[in-house]
Amino acid sequence: MVASNCRIGIIGAGTTGVYLASLLAEQGFQVTLFEKAASPRTEGCGIFLIKAGMEALQQGNPQLCQRIMRAGDPVQKVEFRNLRGQTISSETVTHQENELPGMLIHRTAILSALLDFLPPGCLHCNAELTSVVQTSDGVTAHFQDGSEWEGDLLVGADGIVSKVRSFVVPGVEPCYLGDLVWRGLVADRSFCPPGNFIVYARGRGIYANFFHIGGDRTHWGFFIEVEQQEPGRLRPSNPAIPAAELAKLAADARSLIASTPPEQVVSRYSYDIDPLPHLYAGRIVLIGDAAHAKSPTRARGMCSGFEDALSLSRHLAAGADIATVLEQFQTERLPIVHEYQRTSRQQSQQIGRRQKSAA
Ligand SMILES: Cc1cc2nc3c(=O)[nH]c(=O)nc-3n(C[C@H](O)[C@H](O)[C@H](O)COP(=O)(O)OP(=O)(O)OC[C@H]3O[C@@H](n4cnc5c(N)ncnc54)[C@H](O)[C@@H]3O)c2cc1C
Numbered sequence: 001m002v003a004s005n006c007r008i009g010i011i012g013a014g015t016t017g018v019y020l021a022s023l024l025a026e027q028g029f030q031v032t033l034f035e036k037a038a039s040p041r042t043e044g045c046g047i048f049l050i051k052a053g054m055e056a057l058q059q060g061n062p063q064l065c066q067r068i069m070r071a072g073d074p075v076q077k078v079e080f081r082n083l084r085g086q087t088i089s090s091e092t093v094t095h096q097e098n099e100l101p102g103m104l105i106h107r108t109a110i111l112s113a114l115l116d117f118l119p120p121g122c123l124h125c126n127a128e129l130t131s132v133v134q135t136s137d138g139v140t141a142h143f144q145d146g147s148e149w150e151g152d153l154l155v156g157a158d159g160i161v162s163k164v165r166s167f168v169v170p171g172v173e174p175c176y177l178g179d180l181v182w183r184g185l186v187a188d189r190s191f192c193p194p195g196n197f198i199v200y201a202r203g204r205g206i207y208a209n210f211f212h213i214g215g216d217r218t219h220w221g222f223f224i225e226v227e228q229q230e231p232g233r234l235r236p237s238n239p240a241i242p243a244a245e246l247a248k249l250a251a252d253a254r255s256l257i258a259s260t261p262p263e264q265v266v267s268r269y270s271y272d273i274d275p276l277p278h279l280y281a282g283r284i285v286l287i288g289d290a291a292h293a294k295s296p297t298r299a300r301g302m303c304s305g306f307e308d309a310l311s312l313s314r315h316l317a318a319g320a321d322i323a324t325v326l327e328q329f330q331t332e333r334l335p336i337v338h339e340y341q342r343t344s345r346q347q348s349q350q351i352g353r354r355q356k357s358a359a
Pocket of ligand 1: 013035157162164299301305
């Protein structure tokens with residue numbers, strides 16, 4: 001095992017970084033988690049956490065996995081409708097007793113559960129990484145407020161617009177996928193019964209989905225195909241949904257979206273990144289969206305971050321030294337995440353989104 005007095009810094013307290021920090025702390029490493037925001041981002045909407053993501057949680061922390069199971073709904077039925085609201089197909093989703101289900105759940109519930117497994121003092125907020133310097137025997141991270149951290153390994157879990165990535169693979173730009181997306185949470189449990197995932201199949205330049213996430217809350221996503229008129233921006237400057245686009249959706253679905261309080265709606269342009277040629281450089285390694293942000297079509301985003309965290313923690317627990325561990329981690333994960341990225345983008349293009357272009 002890499003010595004437990006090894007100092008590991010993680011940049012980014014999203015779901016990937018927090019899960020890794022909890023696993024490494026449990027293994028006895030000296031872990032420090034840095035987040036640029038004043039507190040971890042608990043905003044966010046519903047998440048479809050597929051079975052593979054649940055398995056990555058179960059294998060790392062069964063107690064955490066149980067908590068996630070109690071906080072959401074197992075997916076039970078997937079229904080495809082046309083834009084007039086007529087059912088095209090409906091599929092019942094079953095799982096064996098010894099299998100974990102995919103879960104429909106609020107992102108906030110996932111992040112809150114993860115944060116509860118962090119040891120006290122591990123998380124440092126208002127800590128925006130600005131640069132990294134490596135030597136043969138250590139790595140130093142510099143932060144916006146002038147502070148610095150010195151350690152043995154730095155992990156970039158800082159999302160799609162990753163600062164850490166520029167020290168591993170310079171020059172990577174997010175690629176626009178052709179959709180402007182709104183997501184919201186609305187108080188309702190009749191339109192979409194618990195466990196149901198309803199998809200309004202793509203047509204006339206729009207697409208929508210709905211699922212219940214426990215309690216009386218329903219998540220919706222509404223996508224429109226547009227040219228990127230604000231290059232480089234993640235969020236549109238005008239967050240309003242164009243009425244003419246919403247009008248293309250069946251009336252009951254449309255009114256559910258329209259009844260959502262504005263503070264419960266987020267909007268953003270949809271991006272992925274090209275597959276990276278490598279995941280580490282020296283003592284810096286990338287995980288989660290920083291390493292392989294992808295189109296949401298296969299719902300692999302959060303799941304693959306949990307898989308990365310589990311894999312890296314296992315290699316650190318078993319490996320002889322950091323260089324060997326990072327090589328083993330990359331050998332295991334690179335082909336898997338490349339396949340996720342390739343197929344997610346391919347599916348995204350097949351179902352109608354435009355060809356990618358640089359942001
Ligand atoms: C709207 C939406 C819906 C989605 N739905 C699903 C779904 O249903 N199922 C699914 O599996 N996936 C889904 N995804 C994808 C999934 O949410 C992401 O893949 C996952 O959240 C990535 O987690 P992460 O921790 O790697 O990155 P992030 O969640 O982006 O976290 C990165 C963190 O790093 C911090 N940070 C950034 N830069 C710095 C810096 N310089 N210094 C310090 N901190 C920094 C950020 O503030 C942030 O807290 C969705 C994504 C979006 C946008």
